[in-house]
Amino acid sequence: MTQPFPIPTPTDWRAEAEKALKGRALEGLVHLDADGLTIRPLYGRANAADAVFAPRAVGADGRPWDLRTLVEGDDPEAVNAAVLTDLEGGAASVILAGAVLSDSEPLSRALNGVSMELAPVALHAGIDGPDAANALAVAAKGSPRARLLFHMDPLTAFATAGGSPRPIAAHVELAANTAARHAGAYPEATFFLATGRAAHEAGGSAGQELGFAAAAAATYVRAAVDAGLSVERALGGTVLGVSVDAEYFDSLARVRALRLMWRSLSRALGHETPAVIEARSSRRMLAATDPWPNLLRLTAAGFAGAVGGAEAVVLDGFSRARGRPDAFARRQARNTQLVLMEEARLGRVADPAAGSWFLDHRTRDLAEVGWAEFQKIEREGGLIASLHGGAIQQRVARSREALLKTYQDGGVHLVGVTKFVDADVRPVSVEDAPPPSAPGDGDRCRLLTPVRWAETFEGEVA
Incomplete structure (x- = not known):
């Protein structure tokens, strides 16, 4: 008869840890993240959350x-x-960006041969989201089964550009009115993308990203209800966005935490609605001098989105830090997901992180700190008022400084940048991208400037 493996106790673990540390304090294994949350070296029944x-x-x-x-x-x-x-x-859906969104005629040509009843089409049009949504509605030819993802998100455009052509409240109202106008013709459509990507890419913490996303969602849902949509339709027409990066444990915990937050938020807004989450790979984690290790980072990000339970996962091209990815980089991004899905079979288990003491604890911690950030934004008058006053930008700036210091102090390494540097980097090709458009003079805020962690060091290793 086989004997079961003995289950070590916390006391057993402590003895082995102290032996391995060779006189260093055991407390040195406890870390604080950018949100001030404690990350312990061991999780188990003794300190487990629900x-x-x-x-x-x-x-x-x-x-x-x-x-x-x-x-x-x-x-x-x-x-x-x-x-x-x-x-x-192998892709199931696409997001379109660029000048093809300017009018229904070029957009219809760009979608020639695409069955929008089978393949959802999303938009990335920035502050011009309502105009692009109108163009897509025409291109869909009135098919009530067309699966359109308008992804209107003027708040992210405002925060990342530092301004907008008209008062940002007017842009939000226009987006809500556009949603109400198309809701009847396209019952399968979603209207808004509520994401904290602007905070994340500017160096914000997980809690700040999640709080920003929740505050954006609340803003869009309220505006849609004011425009005449029911609470149920407004909530169902909101897609949540979250960033995933090479820190895959924290990334997948962010996805799960956002789902918990949405459950509470939708209930508070009047109708508990299942979350629909789109996970996009982080751009702040990418390197430019040697972009090839980005393939590893993007694989880790895709793993996090899949295991974290996102409904949709979007991976960027590995050459993004150099410019607009070309066909080869886009194929690599697509095939990375196919390998994760079809060969690694990551989707065979529903919520595979469930039951992990660490990941369940981390998920709850991030949900709580994200909710606290959301409440802070609401006390400041909502996301628009917080952006106008610069409060959220100040908190993100402090987080950015703290996170950058961890890289500068050597607490975290970047493969190909600060460690394992390739002296003979293979070239990559990118496509030309148009310069960012001017924000306009209608409204202003302190912008959330994107950061790339590798940029600080790439001049030294180029």
Whole structure:
């Protein structure tokens, strides 16, 4: 008869840890993150929180998640070729960006041959989101089964540009009115993307990103209700966005935490609604001097989005820090997800993180600190008032300084940048991208400037 392995006690672990530390204090294994949360070296029954089960709501047409690709361009025929290549190569949906969104005619050409009843089409149009939404509504030819993701998100555009052509409240109102106008014709459509990406890419903490996303969601839902939508339709028409990076444990915990927060937020707004979460890979983690190790970072980010339970996962091209990714980089981004889905089979288990003492504890911690940030923004008058007053920007700046210091002090290394540097970097090609548009003079705020952690060191190793 086989004997079971003995289960070590915390006392046993402590003895072994002290032996390995060779006189150093055991407390040195306890760390504080950018939100001031404690991360302990050991989690178990003695310090476990209640179990968390936060699976994605539904599969994506028989697949565990929606493999979504980003296609950017100004020429409709080139964009159309890229979209068809992605969909034929395994993508389930696409996000479009660039000048093709300027009007329904070029957008219709870019979507020639795409069945929008089967392949959802999303938009990334910045402050011009309502105009792009109108163009997509025309391109969909009134099909009530078209799965349109308008992804209107003027708040992120305002925060990252530092301004908008008109008062930002007017842009939010216009987005809400646009949603109300198309809701009847397109019952499968979603209208808003509520994300904390602006805070994340500017160096914000996990709690600040989650709080920003919740505050954006509350702003859009309230505006949609004022525009005439029911609370149920407004909530169901809101997609949540979250960033995932190479710190995959924290990233997947962010996805799960956002789902918990949405459960509370939708209930507070009047109708508990299942979350629909789109996880996008972080750009602040990418390197430019040697972009090839970004493939590893993006794989870790895709793993986090999939295991964390995001309904859709979007991976950027590995050459993004150099410019707009070309066809090869887009293919690598798509194939990375296919390997995770079809070969690693990450979607076979619903919420595989559930039951992990550490990940359940971390999920709850992040949900609580994200909710506290959301409440702080609400006390400041809501997200628009917080951006106007600069309060959220100040908190993000402090987090950015603290996180950057961990890299400068050597507490965290960047493969290919601060460690394992390749002396003979292989070249990469990128496409030309248009310069960012001016924010306009209608409204201003202190912008949330994007950061890349590697940029501080790349001059030294180039």
